Amino acid sequence: MAEPETTRHQSTLGATLAGILDRSKRNRPDIQLLPEHRLDGLQVLVTGANKGLGLGISTLAAQRGATVWMACRSDGTEARRKVITAAGHDRVHLLSLDLMDISTIDALAHTLAExxxxxxxxxxxxxxxPVQARDSGAGLNAMNHVNWLAKPALLQALIREGVLQPGRTGPIPRxxxxxxxxxxSAPPIDFDEAASFRDFPTSQVVAEYGKSKLLLHTWVSEFIRRMGPAEDSGLPLLSVHHxxxxxxxxxxxxxxxxxxQPLLKLTFALFFQAPLKAAEPVIYLAAAPELEGTTGTYLHMKQRKEPSAASRDPELGRRIHDLADHLIETRLRA
Ligand SMILES: NC(=O)c1ccc[n+]([C@@H]2O[C@H](COP(=O)([O-])OP(=O)(O)OC[C@H]3O[C@@H](n4cnc5c(N)ncnc54)[C@H](OP(=O)(O)O)[C@@H]3O)[C@@H](O)[C@H]2O)c1
Structure with a gap:
């Protein structure tokens, strides 16, 4: 079993310092979002679109010509108004989505299809x-539910409704x-823990966050393999990036x-990126023509990297996919 590659993100202090250090590095970027990277005429869905990075992504996408579907759990009216003002057009729509409630995932996919x-x-x-362990209502840790399991559930719903079409003719959806x-920084995946609710204190939250993201990146790496090049065309069915x-x-x-809170707010304001800036590599992955027909790019800000070796392990990927499918069927749809 692969051990963590680093211990940088196992506490709030460690994660905050890692964030500051990563930003202060003056590495030459591998990618650049250029003015010609446009999304004109494209339909773009963004989850968590009402604040933070999601609002930055929605703004940049709309500014680059996309029709943006802002999927929000909380009221997104003000966020939508901001995006419309920044973009100068109103092809910006709100959708309701609580990733811990599969009926809203299905309803969103159905609305788009209609x-x-x-x-x-x-x-x-x-x-x-969250501030500490919370049951998502499905007998799962809320962080694992939102940060990992709800993503496959959403993609399954979009594909089932024909709103997202792997292998379609024309530009490959991203x-x-x-x-x-x-x-x-996460330890090897504990599959029993991933499928259950286990209590943890506030001091463990950042370490648990890393675990939820390992579940996500392991699932994504397998999804990349499964959506990989079709035999006839040699092209991926979906271009999947993370x-x-x-x-x-x-x-x-x-x-x-x-x-x-006061210390975190000050540190965030002084040292961390503005959401609009942080959205640039996301929009690069969505828009860059050089990524057409490719799949599997992983970026850390503007650097190309490989995600952790553990997350790329095909056997773990197969197991996490099977577990996701099982949990979606038996817990989210029960
Ligand atoms: N901030 C960082 O330093 C950092 C670093 C690395 C990665 N990230 C990742 O970046 C992404 C965006 O985070 P952020 O920093 O922009 O945080 P944020 O400001 O807290 O925004 C999070 C967004 O996710 C939404 N959300 C949370 N739970 C949800 C649920 N059950 N259903 C639907 N939407 C839900 C929130 O909606 P509500 O407004 O309704 O809560 C909000 O729109 C996350 O995946 C995060 O893990 C962030």
């Missing part, structure tokens, strides 16, 4: 960090997952204990 939408880009951005470098956007001045730590 409106005749065929998605060109799906950006699975929504994520959460699916982008927002993950985190914290997956490298990334860590780096530390962002967002509300991800909003549930942190009150005594931590």
């Amino acid at each position: 409106r005749g939408v065929e998605l060109d880009v799906v950006i699975c951005n929504a994520g959460m960090v 699916v982008i997952f927002v993950g985190s470098e914290s997956h490298r 990334l860590c956007p780096g530390a962002i001045n967002s509300s991800i730590a909003r549930e942190a204990p009150g005594w931590m």
Whole structure:
């Protein structure tokens, strides 16, 4: 079993320092979002679109010509207004989505199908960090549910409704997952734990977040293999990419204990990226013409990397896929 590649993200302090250090490195970027990277005429779905990175992604996508479907759990009216103002057009639509409630996932896919939408880009951005362990209502850890399991559930629903079409004629749809470098600090996947609710204290939250992101990146790596090149065309059925956007001045730590809030807010404001800036590599993955016909890019901010070796293990990938399918059927749809 592969041990963690690093211990940088096993505590709040460690993760915060790692975020600051990563931002201060002056590595030459491997990718650049250029003005010609456009999304004109494309239909783009963004989850967690009402704030933080999701709002940045929605804004940049709309500014680059996309019709944006902003999937939000909370009221997104104000966020939509901001995107319309920034983009100068109103091809910006709100959809309701609570990733812990599969009926809203199904309803979203159905609504898009009824409106005749065929998605060109799906950006699975929504994520959460609770203050301590929370049952999602399906006998699962809420963080694992939102940060991992709800993503396959959403994609299954979109594909079932024909809103997302793997292997369609024409440009290959792109699916982008927002993950985190914290997956490298996670211990080997405990499959029993992933399928159950286990209590943990506030001091463990950041380590547990890394575990949820390891589940995600392991699942994504397998999804990349499964959506890989078709025999006849040699092209992937879906272009699947994932990334860590780096530390962002967002509300991800909003549930942190009150005594931590002033320090976290100050640190985030001083050292972390603005969401619009952090959205650039996401939009690069969605729009860059050089990625047409490719799959499996992983970025850490603007650096190309491989995700952790553990997350790329095909046997673990097969098991995590099987587990996701099983949990969706037996817990989310029970
Ligand atoms: N912030 C960072 O430093 C950082 C670093 C690496 C990776 N990331 C990743 O970046 C992504 C965006 O996070 P952020 O920093 O922008 O955090 P954020 O400001 O807290 O935004 C999170 C978004 O996810 C939504 N969300 C949470 N639970 C949901 C649920 N059950 N159903 C539907 N939507 C839900 C939130 O909706 P509500 O407004 O309704 O809560 C919000 O729109 C996450 O995947 C996160 O793990 C963040």
